[in-house]
Amino acid sequence: MVPDLTPSIRSALRSSTLLALVLGFGLSLAPASEVQAFGAPESFAELVQKISPAVVNITTSAMIAGPANNRPIVPEGSPLEDLFRDFNGPGQRGPQRSEALGSGFVISEDGYIVTNNHVIENADDITIEFFSGKKLKAKLVGTDPKTDIALLKVDSDKPLEFVSFGNSDLMRVGDWVMAMGNPLGQGFSVSAGIVSARGRVLQGSYDDYIQTDAAINRGNSGGPLFNMDGQVIGVNTAILSPNGGSIGIGFSMSSNVVAKVVDQLKQFGTTRRGWLGVRIQDVSPEIAESLGLDAAAGALVADVPDGPAKEAGIRAGDVITRFAGQEVADAGDLTRRVADAPIGEAVPVIVLREGKTETLQVTLGRREEAEATATPASAPADAGPKQMETLGLTLAPLDDEARARLGLEASAQGLVILKVDPTSEASTKGLMEGDLITKVGQQAVARLQDLEDRIKEARDGGRKSVLLLLRRGGDARYVALSIE
Template sequence: MAQTREDATPLRLFWLTTLSMVLILSQSLMAHARGAPESFAELAERISPAVVNITTSTTVAGRTGPQGIVPEGSPFEDFFREFQDRNGDQSPRRSSALGSGFVISEDGFIVTNNHVIEGADEIQIEFFEGFELPATLVGTDPNTDIALLKVEADNALKYVNFGDSNKARVGDWVMAMGNPLGQGFSVSAGIVSARNRALSGTYDDYIQTDAAINRGNSGGPLFNMDGEVIGVNTAILSPNGGSIGIGFSMASNVVTRVVDQLKEFGETRRGWLGVRIQDVTEDVAEALGLSEAKGALVSDVPEGPAMEGGMQAGDVIVSFDGVDVEDTRQLVRTVANTPVGKTVRVMVNRDGTTQTLKITLGRREEAESSVPASLEAPADEPQEMETMGLTLSPLTEDLREELSVPAGVDGLAVMSVDEASEAFEKGVRAGDVITEAGQTAVASVSDLEDRVAEAREEGRKSILLLVRRGGDPRFVALGLQED
C-alpha cells in the first residue's frame, strides 16, 4: 500500500533527528580524541605568573688602541693618543642579553638555559606581575644546556610543576611561553611534532614542536594541557633565525634529574661505566654471530669501573641494571642517570654466551682520560699480507715510530687500502693498526690468517677487526673473500 505524505513526515523527522545526534556525538568524540581546547586562555592565565623574563649583564673589555707601537716619551706618543681618543672610549662596557625561564618552587628556584646566563655578571628576573628581583646562580650543566637560579622574595612565589615527558605523544597539544625577541610575555601553541630528537649532545632528548619559538624564548617552558612543564625550550632549526615551526625543548625527564643534582650539589654527578662503545650494525652482528643488531659493542676497556668488573673489549652489552640496551645512545643516557657508587648488573654477550657482571659505577665528571689497554708483545714477523683490500705488515720498531704507536700496543699496520674495497668504504686507512681479529689479539700475519680460517670454518661471511687510529679503537666488520 502506498505511503502518504503525512505518514512519511514523522519517519523523516525521526531519521533526521537520529542523524543529527550521531553527527554531534561523532564530532564530540573527535574533539575529545584530539584533546583540542576551545581556547588556551584559561590555561595561559593560570600558569603565566610562574614564567619569567631574564636579563643578563656582562662586562665586555674595551677596544685597545695601538699601545706599545711607540716607546714612552716618543714625539709620536701624543699623535697616537689623539688617534685613540678619536676612535671612541676604550673603557670596559656593559653588554646585555634576554631570555626566559620559569619558577619551580615557592622559595624562588628558577630554571633556564645555560646559554642564557653563561658569562653573566648580573642576572635580573622580571616577573609577570611586573616586579623584578636579582638572581644568583646555583649551578649549570652545559651538557644539557640547563641552569638553575635562585631569587629571594618576601612572599611565596607562584610556580609550576614538571610533568612526565615520556607520556607526551606525537600529535599532543603543547603551549610555549617566554620572551621572544625581547617583546615580553608571549604565548604560542602547537603540537608535539617528534620525540627523542638528538642535536649534538651526548644526553640529548629533545621534544620537537611546531609551537612558535624564537630568540628570547630560550629557557622558557613547554607545557602540556595540564599545565605541567614537559620541556625547556632550547633551540630552533631555521635558515633565517626566525621560527619556521621546528623548535626543540629538552625533555623534562632529563631536566628534572639535572635540576635535582644542581640543587643538592651545585653540579652534576653522572654515573660512569668506563668503556668505549659503538653501535652493533648488521654486519657486526653477523660477524659476532648475534641474532639481531642490538646492544652496545665494547671497543676498549681502559682502567676504570668496567675493567674492575671484568668487562672485556668485544663484549656486547645487552642489558644494564635491568634495562635492555638498544644502542649506544640509550646506554650512555641510562648510565649517566644511574647514581654514582651504585653496583649494577651488566649483562654482556661474550663469545656467543651470556655473562652477568657486577660493576660499581664511578663519577663521569671525575673520570681521568682513558688509557688503552696494553697487549702482550709477540715476536716480530717482518712480512706483508694482502687480504680484504688491505696490505698489512706487523709492527716493527721503525713502523711503530713512524705511526706514533705507543709501546704495549701490538698488531698489524695497514700499509695501503684498495680504494675500491669494502675496507676503504668503511673508513679503514693507511696508518691504522689492527690489534684484534675475531675478538682475538693479532700481532703477526699468521695470527690473522688463523682467525680468517676459523671464521670461514664456522660459516661466517665476515670477520670483526679492532682498528686503532691515534689511540682511538673501533670495530669494523669486513666481508671474507672466497678462496
C-alpha cells in the same frame, strides 16, 4: 553500533551493509582497535593564565673586550641554532657592557629558576623579570653544559608562583603542547603546537629532545614547553632554521632529563653522573651478523681502560645487553642509564660473550672525575718491512718504529694500516692510514697470517663479514667488513 563515528561514515556503513545484503554477500566487520582523534582546544587562555606567573624573562649582562655592534651574537656551545640573541648598541671602541635576553621558569616557591646554560654563560649580572613586572637579581647555583641547563636562585619577600615537571615519557607524537617565553625580546609570548617527534639527538651524549612545531625563536631559550595540564615537559633549547627564525622545527630538552640535572645542581652545585669506564658503540646489522647475534641491539664494548668496568671483568668485544635490570637498546641508551645510576653502588650488568651471557657486578665511579684524564693523540705509522693487501687495506705488522710513532707500549701488538683503497668498503666506513687493527673476529692479531686465518675461519663458518677492532689514538671501535 560503532562508537564515535561521524554521520557521513555511519551513512556509508549503512549503504555498504544494504548493498551486501541485496547482493547476497555476508558482511563481517572485524573489530578495529579504538582510535580517538581529539580536536584543538577551544582556547589556551585558562592554561596561559594559570602558568604565566611562573614564567620569567631573563636579562644578562657582561663586559665584552671587543667593539660592540648592532649585529646579534650567537654564543658558542649551544646545539644547532641557539634561541638566543645579544642586543648591542652602536659600534664603539673599547670594553663595554653587553646585554642578552632569554627565558626561564620558577620551579619552587623559594625562588629556584631553570633556564639554558647558554643564556647565562659568562654573565656577571642576571636580572629576572616576572609576569607582574617585578624584577629581582638572581645568583647562579650551577650549570650543566652537556644538557645546556642552568639553575638560578632569587630571594623574594613572599612565596613565588611555580610550575612542576611532568613526565616527558608520557608525551606522544601528536599531543598538544604550549611554549612560553621572551622571543626576540618582545616580552611574554605564547605559542602552541604539537609534539612532532620524540627522542631527538642533536650532538650530546645525554640528548633526549622533544621536537615541536610550536613557534620558538631566539629569546625563547630556557623557556618551558607545557603539556595541557600545565606541567613542564621540556625546556626550549634549539631550533633548526636556515634563516634564524622559526620554521616549525624546535627542540626542547625532555623534562625527565632536566629534572635529574636540576636535582643534582640544587644538591651539589654540579652534576654527579655514573661512570662505567668503557668505550662503546652501537651494534650495526653487519656487526650483529659477524658476531652471530639474532638482533642488532645492545652496546658493543670497543675498549676497557682502567676503571670500574675493567675491575668488574668486562672485556672488549662484550655486548652489554642489560644494565641494572633493564634492557639496553643501543650505546646511547646505555650512556643515559649509566649517567642516572648511583655512584659507588654495585650495579648488575649482563654481557654477551662468545655466545654466552654473563652477569657482572660493577661499582660505578663518577664521570666528571674520570673526564679529567685525557689520552694524547697518536701519530700515523710508517710502512713496515712486510705488507699485505686485503679487504681494501694495505697492512703491516706493528714494529718498534711504529710503536714509537703511535705512542704505544713495547708490548703492544697489532696490524698497522698503511693505505686504504678510496673505492673500498673500508674507506666508506672510515678506516684511515695509521689505524691499528688489534683484533679480528674477537681474537688478537699480531701477524699477517693471523688476519688470514681469521678471515678463513669466518668464511668457513658461513659468515659474510669479519669484525675488526680498530684503535686510533686513545679511541677504539669495531668495524665489520665484507669478506664475500
